[in-house]
Amino acid sequence: MTPLAAFLIVAALVFAIGLAISLTRRNAILVLIGIELMLNAANLNLIAFWRFGPHTSGHGDGLTGMMFAIFSIAVAAAEAAVGLGLVIAYHRHSKTTDLDAMTRVKG
Amino acid sequence: MIFGLSIVFLLTAILTVAGAVAAALLKNLVHCALSLTVTFAGLALLYLQLDAQFAGFSQILVYIGAVAILVVFAILLTRGAGVPEYRGYSTSWFLGLIISAAVFALLGWAVVKSLPVSAAASEAPAITVQSIGAALMSSYVLPLEIVAVLLTVALIGAVIVAMPEPRTPKPGAEQGGGK
Numbered sequence: 001m002t003p004l005a006a007f008l009i010v011a012a013l014v015f016a017i018g019l020a021i022s023l024t025r026r027n028a029i030l031v032l033i034g035i036e037l038m039l040n041a042a043n044l045n046l047i048a049f050w051r052f053g054p055h056t057s058g059h060g061d062g063l064t065g066m067m068f069a070i071f072s073i074a075v076a077a078a079e080a081a082v083g084l085g086l087v088i089a090y091h092r093h094s095k096t097t098d099l100d101a102m103t104r105v106k107g
Numbered sequence: 108m109i110f111g112l113s114i115v116f117l118l119t120a121i122l123t124v125a126g127a128v129a130a131a132l133l134k135n136l137v138h139c140a141l142s143l144t145v146t147f148a149g150l151a152l153l154y155l156q157l158d159a160q161f162a163g164f165s166q167i168l169v170y171i172g173a174v175a176i177l178v179v180f181a182i183l184l185t186r187g188a189g190v191p192e193y194r195g196y197s198t199s200w201f202l203g204l205i206i207s208a209a210v211f212a213l214l215g216w217a218v219v220k221s222l223p224v225s226a227a228a229s230e231a232p233a234i235t236v237q238s239i240g241a242a243l244m245s246s247y248v249l250p251l252e253i254v255a256v257l258l259t260v261a262l263i264g265a266v267i268v269a270m271p272e273p274r275t276p277k278p279g280a281e282q283g284g285g286k
Contacts, residue, residue: 002116007153008218010120014146016211017127023203024196027136029181033143036174037127040150043166051157051232062232063242067250069162073169074254078261080174084181085265091185092271100197 007048015041028090028097032083039076043069116156123149136182144175158232161239 018037021030050065090105091097109117126145133139147170154163197203243251 002112005218005222012211012214013124014127016207020207021131024200026197047154047157047159067247077169078258081265082261084177085269088184088269097185
């Protein structure tokens with residue numbers, strides 16, 4: 001079985017790359033992609049800790065970490081929908097998705 | 108086995124990280140979205156290796172099936188196909204790169220320092236999709252309903268935000284210096 005640290009390192013790499021995307025790219029959609037990558041890295045951490053943690057001790061049924069990840073996936077989907085809707089609405093007003101040109105949000 | 112890691116894990120990890128790096132470096136936005144899909148698939152494979160079948164398949168359904176399609180639609184609606192970005196990176200890209208490298212160094216240091224190297228994995232949990240469904244309907248029913256409401260509100264809100272506005276300006280409203 002692959003050790004826990006390997007999964008955590010992969011998650012840290014994906015998180016750092018997502019952070020780099022959202023800090024360095026200029027397109028608003030790519031910044032949203034970077035945020036999605038960071039959320040996915042967090043989900044990988046949750047699932048890895050769920051797998052390596054104790055399953056039967058405590059009051060739970062051994063499903064808590066998995067449920068956390070599943071709800072996190074659902075919330076991330078809602079976040080993506082709203083973010084991309086905002087980008088499309090901005091593009092309709094000012095014909096740009098360049099973050100350096102997006103200086104005003106008032107209609 | 109290389110460094111005590113299985114070949115399958117190494118291949119999946121390399122696929123995942125390579126997709127993310129390609130999304131960070133490619134010029135064409137559609138190519139970025141497609142390499143993002145590769146990363147999502149690699150993460151789903153990692154979930155499957157962690158015996159989380161339900162999470163893996165919902166990752167495939169939600170991310171590859173919905174979020175990636177949504178990203179591609181947004182790119183095509185805002186730029187048009189095949190038009191590359193003229194200058195893809197912000198002026199302070201070096202600072203952003205340093206910050207993210209520092210974050211990775213911190214996370215990696217914490218992981219390496221804090222874990223015993225041979226953290227023995229427990230038995231594979233005997234969790235079926237049936238037990239997940241039963242738990243969602245019994246002890247997790249309140250979060251499930253809240254997530255349902257959240258998804259409904261978020262999707263309606265996204266449609267309302269992205270809806271075209273009526274063209275008629277309000278009477279008396281000044282046509283402020285837009286065009």
